[in-house]
Amino acid sequence: MRAVLFDVFGTVVDWRSGVAAAVGSFADRHSLELDPYAFADSWRAQYQPAMHRVRSGARPFVSLDVLHRENLDDALRAVGVDPGGFDPQELHAFARAWHFLPPWPDSVPGIAAIKQSGYIVGPMSNGNTSLLLDMAKAAGLPWDLILGSDVSRAYKPDPEAYLRPAALLELEPGEIMLAAAHGADLAAAREVGLATAFIERPLEYGPGTAAARTAADWDLAGASITEIAGALGAGATLTAAPSRRIVTP
């Protein structure tokens, strides 16, 4: 194990609160009656379908910034608002709310502790490089390097999205651990040989929406990045099942 790479939206940052804040100020500015959280959820609901069109080959690779901007139009139309009624520059700036999302409270100290233990740390995200860079600068995420989805030109769970960063790091897949709050992401990573850490984020979609625990399926699991850092710092041995170590049973 040489590197711990992180899913970002939901795992490292609280996209829902961050986007809802941007929606709230956009709505205020234009006197729109919008539920900021419902709008954030609707915007996010377009995320997988939009990437699916790229993954399936139905359209060539475009950056997540482009998809977020297009999905904003859809989310506005879904609440009966015509995106054509706004200055395109303002909509562009609005869509860049995804660049400046707040980290969960444990993210910065947890990532710093894992880095301190000698691991390479970085995002392994569907975000594009400039998005991840803006986010890191604003939130103080102490990444060693940032290789966005526009470097591999592939979106998770496409195998290339895991394997191209591994090749650039000159690491075997098994020398990399993906830390993520989402089972489908971890399953795809494991399929191509990465180690996996599950991080519980019961508040990702708001209070009372937590999915069932899937901790037992992964090499490590914890309620925070600091908890994963503790396990790694304590020399958690990461071996193949059945001897997987679960931090929080």
Added chain:
Amino acid sequence: MRAVLFDVFGTVVDWRSGVAAAVGSFADRHSLELDPYAFADSWRAQYQPAMHRVRSGARPFVSLDVLHRENLDDALRAVGVDPGGFDPQELHAFARAWHFLPPWPDSVPGIAAIKQSGYIVGPMSNGNTSLLLDMAKAAGLPWDLILGSDVSRAYKPDPEAYLRPAALLELEPGEIMLAAAHGADLAAAREVGLATAFIERPLEYGPGTAAARTAADWDLAGASITEIAGALGAGATLTAAPSRRIVTP
């Protein structure tokens, strides 16, 4: 100006001392009579010709690690030593000396100060991503991100080597400053629109070999990265000639 990106070999790190140290210990181990500095110079002399074969299209892109490894064989043969007489694993490890080069004394504080002033900092190097990452971890270079030449799959001074990182950063070329100790690199960067900072490294090729000063040609110039940091922190205005600001006249 949003980002200051750095040439690495010679500008940020003292490749000659670092490689000579590795040569010295290889020679000791095998009781070879080698001048470590002359061998380092000979190894480095293959650098441009090897990249030229890629830039010219004579061979497809291969990583700088591959070129350094091939060039080591040439450098050994040039002193009458058969590379076939060594364990390939040992030669591989020897060639990785280029991953672990010592920074010049001002590099870490200078880059940290530029980052502190709010600029994005990173390498803009012919090194591959894993090489630059190993170097950053060992030397404590506080890069915001690392995009090696294997991301753009182009070697400076190929325009793509400057423009592909700019595109990934979502920056106009003029929002990026290249800091380098080499006029040809700066000239190629300026040709595609980057701002330029010249850093004097009179000891790059050893004592008494300093090239003539070319400081007056560039937007900024200084005797160290900390000097450039001082100018940027003091709000040096970077405008087109003839009002270029020279730090050290």
